[in-house]
Amino acid sequence: MIEEKDIREDEIRVIGGDDDSGKKPKGWKWLLLLLAGLVVGLVVWQLWPETPQPLPPDPTEPGVFDPLPGTVAPSTVKQPLAKAEETGHGFVEMADTTINDIPMTLYIPHQMCYSLSVGAIDRNDPSILFAAQAADVRADNGGIVGAFVLEGEPLAWGGSKTGFCAIIPDTVTGIQTVTVGVAENSPYFEEATEKRGYFFRQFALVDNGQLVDNEIKGKSIRRAICDRGGEILIVGTLTTESFHDFSQALIDLGVDNAIYLVGSNSYGWATDAEGQRHPFGNPEPPKKKWKNISYLVMKDKP
């Protein structure tokens, strides 16, 4: 099936055309001009000398191709891309890729129900198919950094971070809308409280395809939850990276919006289509028990 041509996140288009937007030529004059152009094109094409075909590459020629910064290496898929209708349950598709020399793993959830949890996570709970630490915890008083809503209940109101992730269920259908964005004041916070949804804040990394610079320096294993063309995915680096380089790599990956998830050695896991759990981070339980440690949790859609 022929798929529609690509569209950017900041574009709209009327399907079927003839949208009265004035962008398309109208009237018989335009039609005549179009037809005349076609005829001229055909004549030129017929009379044009045949273009010589490019020669096949000489195997003895030394490679001169130098990858440019920003190029994306082809993904290597860790597992067969099973479809949700084949598996009949939620799972995380995982793919390794390298962008700007940064090796990273993409985690693409399928058929998942999103939520947040607060407190130590039950690592033996088989219903949790994906888990990753979400909001930061304050070192001084153990509070959650940034506004936070847990199933409609606001637990924190701080606005120190501009990135947000909102999980809002439709009150009628229960279908969730997961939004990753950047805003100092987001109406999603209120909406999450009204609709028993979830909301947390983190460092903004990418805002509508633009890099968001963060003052925090240093390198670490980075993770992010991203919106790429309406698809939610989680990205984790396999090497220590700066915020800036990580954000740029996400942009080169085609991400529209991204916010940080707790990186470094924070523990989490993703479950593939065969039910195999793939952990990341340090499996050793943290020495300090933070009661407000929070997780982005995904379970099978009910």
Add this chain to the structure above:
Amino acid sequence: MLKKYLIISTATDLVRIAPEKIVFISSDGNYCNLMQADNESRLLTFQLGQIESMIRDQLGTEGNLFIRIGRGLIINRNYIYYINVQSQKLILSDNNRFSHTVSASREALKQLKDLVEKEVKE
């Protein structure tokens, strides 16, 4: 003239729906969710671009009832009720039985707002 329906068929099932009964279609990974005017939703095992092609091919110019917004959304323009560019909020409603809030980029919503305003002027 026969009424046009959108028919979405796979190897195992088929959905036949009148265009005006579609409120919006949103991308869900490699699949789509079709939200109907009767508040039912249906998972479609197609990508949004494929659904857009079906609308264009099957409905022709009548397909202009639908607007693709960014990569993640197709909406029925008849149900546009509220647009807030700043908060990236779009409410699709018939002001009676349903109201759905969806989100899109600010630029896309600005373009949508302009398009709706233009309709009024013409």
